[in-house]
Amino acid sequence: MGILPDEIKPAMQGVIPSHVVTCARDGTPNASAISQVYYVDPDHVALSHQFFNKTKRNVAENPRAVAWVISPETFEAWDLELEFVRSETSGPVFEIMEMQIEAIASMVGMKGIFKLRAADIFRVTAVTKTVGERIPFAEIPGPR
Amino acid sequence: MIPDRVVEVLHGPAWMQIGTRDEALRPAHTFAVGAMVHADRQTVTVFVPTARSGRVLRDLRENGRIALGASLASHEAYQLKGTYVSSRPTDDADRARQDAYRAALLASALEAGYPEPIARPLALGFAYTPGVAITFRADEVFLQTPGPGAGTLLS
Numbered sequence: 076m077g078i079l080p081d082e083i084k085p086a087m088q089g090v091i092p093s094h095v096v097t098c099a100r101d102g103t104p105n106a107s108a109i110s111q112v113y114y115v116d117p118d119h120v121a122l123s124h125q126f127f128n129k130t131k132r133n134v135a136e137n138p139r140a141v142a143w144v145i146s147p148e149t150f151e152a153w154d155l156e157l158e159f160v161r162s163e164t165s166g167p168v169f170e171i172m173e174m175q176i177e178a179i180a181s182m183v184g185m186k187g188i189f190k191l192r193a194a195d196i197f198r199v200t201a202v203t204k205t206v207g208e209r210i211p212f213a214e215i216p217g218p219r
Numbered sequence: 220m221i222p223d224r225v226v227e228v229l230h231g232p233a234w235m236q237i238g239t240r241d242e243a244l245r246p247a248h249t250f251a252v253g254a255m256v257h258a259d260r261q262t263v264t265v266f267v268p269t270a271r272s273g274r275v276l277r278d279l280r281e282n283g284r285i286a287l288g289a290s291l292a293s294h295e296a297y298q299l300k301g302t303y304v305s306s307r308p309t310d311d312a313d314r315a316r317q318d319a320y321r322a323a324l325l326a327s328a329l330e331a332g333y334p335e336p337i338a339r340p341l342a343l344g345f346a347y348t349p350g351v352a353i354t355f356r357a358d359e360v361f362l363q364t365p366g367p368g369a370g371t372l373l374s
Contacts, residue, residue, distance in 0.1 A: 091337070091341060095248075096236075096238035096246035096248040097238075098240040098244045098245075098246045100244075102244060102282065102284055103284060103286070103300060104238035104246055104285065104286040104300075105286050105298070105300075106236045106237060106238030106248065106288035107288060107298070108236075108288065108290055108296065126365065126366075128369055129370060137244050139244060139246060140246060141245075141246045141247060141248050142248075143236070143248050145341075154248060156245070185294060188366050205271065206270060207268055207269070207270020208249070208250060208270065208345065208346055209344050209346060210343070210344050210345070210346050212340060212344070215339060215340050215343050215344050216343060217343070
């Protein structure tokens with residue numbers, strides 16, 4: 076039995092962008108949106124590495140990250156505390172993520188810009204369902 | 220000084236997130252619902268739900284380092300990195316600003332093509348009251364729109 080609950084899987088389909096915060100060695104945090112946090116197994120996720128950006132550089136300096144994911148079905152959200160393990164540029168996880176990133180890019184008009192360079196594998200060290208961040212679904216005003 | 224376009228984006232509607240870190244360089248994240256840029260064009264106040272403010276406020280009081288990401292449904296995005304100044308409970312004026320912000324966020328999500336069953340709970344579902352107003356000084360502003368210019372220092 077791993078650390079990730081089954082109920083979190085819909086939040087990792089890339090329907091709603093996720094967010095990731097990292098921190099440079101000098102202590103400067105970095106907050107960034109990310110197309111997908113991919114469920115690898117009950118203890119690992121993969122973050123899509125599409126650009127040579129600050130998130131990538133920070134993780135090379137300091138392997139800790141936190142990712143926020145939200146379910147498009149229940150709108151429940153989770154914080155994942157992560158520790159970088161490795162980058163994969165081939166293999167089944169990379170290939171599935173590459174297909175999904177292409178699909179996301181087509182949907183959001185970013186084809187040719189969103190391109191998977193690597194699947195960055197992280198070990199999940201803690202999972203917390205966020206409390207108090209969301210208004211209960213039944214209390215959100217307007218038609219549904 | 221925060222560029223004009225970034226002021227517009229911060230005044231919303233934008234999807235905003237805050238990043239902080241503790242003494243062990245462990246990052247933390249929370250959402251912000253609404254922001255305002257002060258007249259000096261360098262000081263920014265963002266609003267976060269009290270229930271999600273504990274860790275980030277602790278980090279900010281300890282080390283002062285903050286990142287604020289702001290993005291539009293079009294993927295246009297910016298990031299401010301700065302230094303914590305103060306915090307206080309949100310007041311009626313803040314909540315009025317947040318109400319307008321949330322309504323505009325829903326309109327922008329629908330205009331961007333998000334289906335109503337996703338756009339409405341996504342835009343209106345973030346808790347915002349009771350809230351905390353976090354004020355910081357922006358030291359650097361970066362372009363974060365996906366593409367070759369991402370990471371460019373704007374100010």
